[in-house]
Amino acid sequence: MSLLPPRVTVREVGLRDGLQSIxxxxxxxxxxxxxxxxxxxxxxxIEVGSFVPARLLPQLADTAAVLAYAKTLPGLFASVxxxxxxxxxxxxECAADLMVFPLSASHAHSLANLRKTPDEAVAELGRxxxxxxxxxxxxxxxxxxxxxxxxxxxxxxxxxxVLRLMQALLDAGADRVSLADTVGYASPAQVHSLxxxxxxxxGDRFCCGHFHDTRxxxxxxxxxxxxxxxxxxxxxxxxxxxxxxxxGASGNAATEDLAFMLASMGIETGIDLPKLLALRGKVAGxxxxxxxxxxxxxAGLPKTFGALRTAQVAIAAS
Amino acid sequence: MSLLPPRVTVREVGLRDGLQSIxxxxxxxxxxxxxxxxxxxxxxxIEVGSFVPARLLPQLADTAAVLAYAKTLPGLFASVxxxxxxxxxxxxECAADLMVFPLSASHAHSLANLRKTPDEAVAELGRxxxxxxxxxxxxxxxxxxxxxxxxxxxxxxxxxxVLRLMQALLDAGADRVSLADTVGYASPAQVHSLxxxxxxxxGDRFCCGHFHDTRxxxxxxxxxxxxxxxxxxxxxxxxxxxxxxxxGASGNAATEDLAFMLASMGIETGIDLPKLLALRGKVAGxxxxxxxxxxxxxAGLPKTFGALRTAQVAIAAS
Numbered sequence: 001m002s003l004l005p006p007r008v009t010v011r012e013v014g015l016r017d018g019l020q021s022i023x024x025x026x027x028x029x030x031x032x033x034x035x036x037x038x039x040x041x042x043x044x045x046i047e048v049g050s051f052v053p054a055r056l057l058p059q060l061a062d063t064a065a066v067l068a069y070a071k072t073l074p075g076l077f078a079s080v081x082x083x084x085x086x087x088x089x090x091x092x093e094c095a096a097d098l099m100v101f102p103l104s105a106s107h108a109h110s111l112a113n114l115r116k117t118p119d120e121a122v123a124e125l126g127r128x129x130x131x132x133x134x135x136x137x138x139x140x141x142x143x144x145x146x147x148x149x150x151x152x153x154x155x156x157x158x159x160x161x162v163l164r165l166m167q168a169l170l171d172a173g174a175d176r177v178s179l180a181d182t183v184g185y186a187s188p189a190q191v192h193s194l195x196x197x198x199x200x201x202x203g204d205r206f207c208c209g210h211f212h213d214t215r216x217x218x219x220x221x222x223x224x225x226x227x228x229x230x231x232x233x234x235x236x237x238x239x240x241x242x243x244x245x246x247x248g249a250s251g252n253a254a255t256e257d258l259a260f261m262l263a264s265m266g267i268e269t270g271i272d273l274p275k276l277l278a279l280r281g282k283v284a285g286x287x288x289x290x291x292x293x294x295x296x297x298x299a300g301l302p303k304t305f306g307a308l309r310t311a312q313v314a315i316a317a318s
Numbered sequence: 319m320s321l322l323p324p325r326v327t328v329r330e331v332g333l334r335d336g337l338q339s340i341x342x343x344x345x346x347x348x349x350x351x352x353x354x355x356x357x358x359x360x361x362x363x364i365e366v367g368s369f370v371p372a373r374l375l376p377q378l379a380d381t382a383a384v385l386a387y388a389k390t391l392p393g394l395f396a397s398v399x400x401x402x403x404x405x406x407x408x409x410x411e412c413a414a415d416l417m418v419f420p421l422s423a424s425h426a427h428s429l430a431n432l433r434k435t436p437d438e439a440v441a442e443l444g445r446x447x448x449x450x451x452x453x454x455x456x457x458x459x460x461x462x463x464x465x466x467x468x469x470x471x472x473x474x475x476x477x478x479x480v481l482r483l484m485q486a487l488l489d490a491g492a493d494r495v496s497l498a499d500t501v502g503y504a505s506p507a508q509v510h511s512l513x514x515x516x517x518x519x520x521g522d523r524f525c526c527g528h529f530h531d532t533r534x535x536x537x538x539x540x541x542x543x544x545x546x547x548x549x550x551x552x553x554x555x556x557x558x559x560x561x562x563x564x565x566g567a568s569g570n571a572a573t574e575d576l577a578f579m580l581a582s583m584g585i586e587t588g589i590d591l592p593k594l595l596a597l598r599g600k601v602a603g604x605x606x607x608x609x610x611x612x613x614x615x616x617a618g619l620p621k622t623f624g625a626l627r628t629a630q631v632a633i634a635a636s
Binding site for chain 1: 468473474501502503504505506567578582584612620
């Protein structure tokens with residue numbers, strides 16, 4: 001308990017991990033409205049899209065435009081996902097603050113999803129680092145190890161292999177690394193065990209946990225990581241995203257539920273929950289017919305929450 | 319982490335806390351079918367109903383009949399809720415294995431719900447203990463302190479008052495005590511703090527945590543309590559129950575999601591998850607039109623789960 005961080009960043013990935021998984025194509029103006037209102041609600045890190053071919057993910061074809069808009073908002077740290085060197089070159093051209101390069105620790109998933117073995121992906125990250133350095137760019141490179149707790153294709157993924165690949169990403173030039181439970185297989189005990197080992201390897205270059213709520217355990221998993229001092233988590237507004245292997249299941253931890261859990265524990269996030277809930281309602285309206293998730297929007301904030309919020313605002317202002 | 323219990327009891331309260339909160343009246347034969355199949359799926363503790371006047375809760379009017387049936391199943395520990403001495407006398411007549419007497423730590427909620435102050439409720443528990451002893455009965459008395467993390471009527475509830483009342487219940491003759499987040503206000507940090515103090519007071523007479531998933535934190539809260547060694551939790555199949563103050567919100571932790579989380583952590587529950595999921599489907603069918611909850615039933619068990627289950631069965635058999 002003593003390690004619970006006093007401040008945590010909730011990184012919004014709904015515009016990328018959320019929208020890439022659902023059929024509705026949200027127009028660029030609405031994406032920019034989402035980014036603007038998330039920023040107004042206090043969010044300071046947003047993954048705005050992915051530099052992948054538009055024929056593969058038409059939902060994210062306007063990533064460059066959304067990124068350009070995000071960069072106009074003061075203090076906003078805008079990131080993109082890049083699956084390969086070509087995507088990374090676009091991220092460098094567009095001066096993203098951060099690019100997240102995903103590697104799948106599952107050999108089978110890596111071949112199916114990235115058409116590379118995990119070690120070929122590590123080599124690609126080396127080329128991305130070289131391109132970044134050659135460009136004299138400040139874009140940070142995050143290596144994200146996915147399927148870190150198992151895989152819907154190959155089943156078990158050896159934790160030792162996850163950690164070996166995380167170390168390999170650092171060695172190949174990643175500025176920082178993160179772990180993702182891509183398919184919602186993790187339990188809090190597994191998170192505790194793997195994240196503890198990851199922190200021992202990467203220290204403060206370990207930057208983020210990414211949990212899917214496929215089986216309802218995302219927030220319990222976040223809590224297990226928080227206890228180790230992890231202070232950044234990905235989340236998706238309204239829990240959008242889903243899992244192609246589990247129809248109807250949730251995507252990432254719902255941003256609003258995660259922000260509420262953190263606030264309830266007295267952990268500062270900078271997020272104004274009533275504003276975030278209002279945005280959640282708007283975005284859910286844009287996605288009519290798609291499944292949305294989360295609990296807080298139904299229940300509302302507790303009666304005891306006002307005092308808590310006032311206290312936090314006072315702390316933030318002091 | 320080192321305190322995680324190797325074995326945990328998931329106490330089913332769907333037949334009481336779940337059914338009392340929804341409109342549909344489930345016929346006695348179906349309740350008995352639920353109890354029978356929950357037992358067949360490995361559940362060994364079930365709260366079958368509540369001894370309250372039928373005009374107040376017609377959904378639970380057949381509690382004596384369901385209890386009588388439950389007592390025919392080998393190894394099943396059948397409990398009932400009793401709001402007062404009169405209810406306790408019926409529990410004693412029917413030889414329930416356990417009666418749970420609820421006390422609300424919120425003065426306002428106590429008056430509204432039980433028409434007694436919390437201290438008057440403590441006195442009632444003293445009369446229940448006297449009646450139990452006079453009858454020479456073996457029925458265990460559990461004092462459950464509710465609204466332990468706040469209340470929808472009065473807002474904040476002082477943890478010191480929660481603990482004072484818990485101690486008072488023990489002093490008045492409760493065999494054991496438990497804590498309930500009746501309205502879904504608790505966060506894992508609050509659970510850690512309050513349960514740690516409760517365990518210091520009650521030791522192994524502290525028997526159970528009861529968490530509502532109103533704002534999506536039930537399983538994270540369970541994990542926080544597990545880390546302190548708490549080894550019994552209430553749960554409701556399909557998360558039924560809801561909250562009268564939060565329309566559409568979930569009730570208790572969903573039994574199937576909790577059982578899955580525990581199994582994923584290698585904690586033995588005795589529960590056969592595929593059987594439990596089949597029962598969940600049946601019960602949800604009986605409750606057509608009512609809101610059901612939970613994540614596992616949508617997503618299904620992970621591909622990695624078979625090996626886990628086999629290992630657990632081997633441990634259980636060894």
